[in-house]
Amino acid sequence: MTGSERMTVFDGAELPERLDGLDLGKGRILLEPAAEEMEFDLLDTFDGQVAAKGALLVAAGDALVLLEPQGLLRQERAAPGFVSDLPQGPVTERLRRLVSPLRTLMRVAEGHLTRQAVRGVDDLDKTHLRGTLWVFAPICGGTVSLLEMAALRGYAPTLARLEAALAPVVEDIHDARGAAQALRGTGASAPVLMAPDETAFRAAGDIIRSQLAVARQQEPGVLADLDSEFLHDYRVALRRVRSVVSLFKGVYSAERTTELKARFGAVMAHTGRLRDLDVYLIERDKYLSLVPEAMRPGLGKLFDRLAAERQAELKVLTAWMDSDAYRAELHGLARLFEKPKRLAKGPEAERPALDYAKTLIWKRYRKVNKIARGIDDATPDTEVHELRIACKKLRYLIEFFTPLFDDPEVPRLVKALKRLQDNLGNFNDYSVQQAALGRVAEDLARDPGSDGVAIATSLGALVTVLHQRQMEERARITSSFAAFDGPDTQAGFRRIFKPEEGTA
The missing domain is CATH 2.40.320 (Hypothetical Protein Pfu-838710-001)
Structure with a gap:
């Protein structure tokens, strides 16, 4: 034409x-x-x-x-x-x-x-x-x-x-x-609909059912090993389920909350090592580019080992996900939320969802601010990690309850929070990667094999670069929080999420 x-x-x-x-x-x-x-x-x-x-x-x-x-x-x-x-x-x-x-x-x-x-x-x-x-x-x-x-x-x-x-x-x-x-013939899972006056118990059940459906949709892709994102999305959905159980305090009885956290945690535990290996292999080219060219052959041999370990770990995971025990456990967990009468309610179960959402989000927002304002150059890394987790919980809560807040400013607040999370996430990634590579070095010391010396030398160079990157990210955290903590963001959180006076 x-x-x-x-x-x-x-x-x-x-x-x-x-x-x-x-x-x-x-x-x-x-x-x-x-x-x-x-x-x-x-x-x-x-x-x-x-x-x-x-x-x-x-x-x-x-x-x-x-x-x-x-x-x-x-x-x-x-x-x-x-x-x-x-x-x-x-x-x-x-x-x-x-x-x-x-x-x-x-x-x-x-x-x-x-x-x-x-x-x-x-x-x-x-x-x-x-x-x-x-x-x-x-x-x-x-x-x-x-x-x-x-x-x-x-x-x-x-x-x-x-x-x-x-x-x-x-x-x-x-x-x-x-x-x-x-x-x-099918779309993504239907969005979770909420009404301000529905109960916190019902809202929690709706979110969990939706996320369980997302997790189950990923299973064929994980079993067929089509790409690494199926496992990633599977884990994210289950992590969100655990977050609802954990963050919606008082919606379920204490005993039921403890049981659900343990059961969902046990399911996720089977997937952790494979996901770690996926991340390493995805970052292969990036890691190779970080070390001098003379060090790259040794690092390449490490990735060959990791790729072989991934294949073995994939067999273990797919055998478990294809087992009667797995299917029974996921079916049983889904049935609990399809038949909510089986779930013992906690003291906050009947609270209106909007009132409950504001209380949770405002409390988490204040915690983020309290932790962040105490961070300086001498703050231990553990407190920086605590801030990252607090930000993740705040973002989950806002996203869970978004249907209740029909306000065009909510996406802007989430975007501002995400920028801070990106900085904290990079810091955490560098920290976790160094720790994981340290364990690899310990394993090499016990069983070096023919490539052990070359791999260990390359590992040392890589860990040094990752530590430098981590320190650079740490230096950015204070300025990242200052950008998040601007007057417009403060005013937006206060206007949309602060509970009414006298609300518990």
């Missing part, structure tokens, strides 16, 4: 009928009689990163096609996988900017595709617009139509008339994210 003016329209199955003969006032739309018929695969990451950026990635016939509002890119079809493993081409190059290198592309929908040429003509049958109508009929999910049109030079007003004519009748699918969700 030629022309600089373009448009992309998404709709359901009715778009072909709406288009055929559509009156543009000084012209009409014509569907060409010949249409291509073929099978298609919709490709995306599990969490829909391609669609989230406004695009659809389609494998059809011998082509891999990326459909975006600004146009269409095409290259030779290839098996889905990590973008880095795809053959070079315009689609691959664009995907590098859309998809995280940690996530793999996979087939998320399949079915039948009809592709048909479309023209916009005037009363004398002169062509003003050219385009293509794509109709996707998936095996599971709903039919989606996509119209891409471009104006020939000088005919942008005709394209504007087409947009105006379609606007009143195209309502159900607005963008690529909605189209992908319809084609997949």
Whole structure:
């Protein structure tokens, strides 16, 4: 197609009928009689990163096609996988900017595709617009139509008339994210809805059920080892569950709270070592770049060892997740929150959710401030770690209760908190990495093997660099908190989250 003016329209199955003969006032739309018929695969990451950026990635016939509002890119079809493993081409190059290198592309929908040429003509049958109508009929999910049109030079007003004519009748699918969700037949877990006057007990149960569903959705990806993010998202969801149990004090009885924390903690404990190994291997290139070139071969040998250990750890984890014991435990935990009468209530269970949320968030916010204002150059690292954990708990609480606070300033407050968390997280990462590498060095001392000396020498160099980075991050913490603790942020927290006078 030629022309600089373009448009992309998404709709359901009715778009072909709406288009055929559509009156543009000084012209009409014509569907060409010949249409291509073929099978298609919709490709995306599990969490829909391609669609989230406004695009659809389609494998059809011998082509891999990326459909975006600004146009269409095409290259030779290839098996889905990590973008880095795809053959070079315009689609691959664009995907590098859309998809995280940690996530793999996979087939998320399949079915039948009809592709048909479309023209916009005037009363004398002169062509003003050219385009293509794509109709996707998936095996599971709903039919989606996509119209891409471009104006020939000088005919942008005709394209504007087409947009105006379609606007009143195209309502159900607005963008690529909605189209992908319809084609997949399922979307992400439904957002947790809350009412200010519902009980804290009900709010806690709704959040936990939602996060358990997210965790269970990751299981196939973990078992198939599609990419490391499935395990990461699985752990994040369960960590959020544990946070609800721990932070929503008084919602459940003390005995039940202790039991739930222990059970969810035991499930997560099985995944810890594999996640640690994933993080090391993800950071391989970064670690190698931090040490002198002469040290890199030894470090490479260490990563070879870690990769072999990862394969062994993966077998252990997948065997456990595929066991009757695992399925029984997750089913049992889910049943507790599906049948909440089985959960003994605590003294805060019947408290209105909004009142309870303000109390929790305001108390946690004040704790963050108290810890942060006491940090200086002489503060022990343990207190810096305590601040990181307090910030994480504050952010979890705000995110859990976001449905109760319909205030446009909440995202700004969360963003300010996240900037402080990023600094604290970097500090913690460097600290944890040094400790972990220290344990590796101890293991090497006991069993050096043929590569032990080379690996130990490289480890020493790497630990030195990580310590320097940690000290640099530590120096930034005070200024990071000062930015978070500005008057606008203080006023926002006070206005939105401070409980009414006299509230417990």
